[in-house]
Amino acid sequence: xxxxxxxxxxxxxxxxxxxxxxxxxxxxxxxxxxxxxxxxxxxxxxxxxxxxxxxxxxxxxxxxxxxxxxxxxxxxxxxxxxxxxx
Amino acid sequence: xxxxxxxxxxxxxxxxxxxxxxxxxxxxxxxxxxxxxxxxxxxxxxxxxxxxxxxxxxxxxxxxxxxxxxxxxxxxxxxxxxxxxxxxxxxxxxxxxxxxxxxxxxxxxxxxxxxxxxxxxxxxxxxxxxxxxxxxxxxxxx
Numbered sequence: 001x002x003x004x005x006x007x008x009x010x011x012x013x014x015x016x017x018x019x020x021x022x023x024x025x026x027x028x029x030x031x032x033x034x035x036x037x038x039x040x041x042x043x044x045x046x047x048x049x050x051x052x053x054x055x056x057x058x059x060x061x062x063x064x065x066x067x068x069x070x071x072x073x074x075x076x077x078x079x080x081x082x083x084x085x086x
Numbered sequence: 087x088x089x090x091x092x093x094x095x096x097x098x099x100x101x102x103x104x105x106x107x108x109x110x111x112x113x114x115x116x117x118x119x120x121x122x123x124x125x126x127x128x129x130x131x132x133x134x135x136x137x138x139x140x141x142x143x144x145x146x147x148x149x150x151x152x153x154x155x156x157x158x159x160x161x162x163x164x165x166x167x168x169x170x171x172x173x174x175x176x177x178x179x180x181x182x183x184x185x186x187x188x189x190x191x192x193x194x195x196x197x198x199x200x201x202x203x204x205x206x207x208x209x210x211x212x213x214x215x216x217x218x219x220x221x222x223x224x225x226x227x228x
Contacts, residue, residue, distance in 0.1 A: 067091050
């Protein structure tokens with residue numbers, strides 16, 4: 001469901017469509033995500049629309065990205081260090 | 087959303103040489119970061135570099151495993167980051183296959199988020215789509 005929300009704001013109906021679960025079940029799931037601060041809710045006419053709030057996830061993403069670059073460069077330096085000692 | 091990062095490298099040097107580069111503080115400083123490491127379980131040490139972009143430049147560590155010349159691990163904590171770094175050395179021919187696992191990108195808040203996300207969480211989302219979204223938002227887009 002979060003995958004869909006990455007694309008942009010979606011109504012409850014649109015979010016429920018690909019899943020074989022009831023609308024109330026989807027609403028319940030969205031309420032949990034909302035309580036956790038991961039989505040924000042907006043009323044559009046009779047529908048509720050949800051938007052992903054990615055900021056709580058930022059720290060994890062930034063750190064893993066950081067180390068995905070950091071460690072390979074350090075392993076390369078380790079190789080250079082070992083070569084000097086040979 | 088617990089996430090481990092795994093890296094691997096093969097060096098033409100025997101495990102004893104690679105082990106030395108991993109555990110001698112002077113060698114370690116040369117290729118990783120300045121430190122006061124000692125290969126003693128329970129030893130508390132720090133890696134220190136120049137602070138940058140809202141980061142203190144300090145990593146607080148405790149040595150967890152010392153099994154020369156095979157396995158070394160220490161905790162790796164900095165700010166909200168609470169992780170573990172594990173090095174495994176395997177002989178490969180005359181050289182060494184070095185594996186690095188940087189594990190436990192979770193923290194209390196991340197565990198809560200992980201619970202909320204449940205099965206909806208996918209690694210593709212974390213590694214590609216979410217970073218792209220954050221960059222768009224930072225750039226002022228919607």
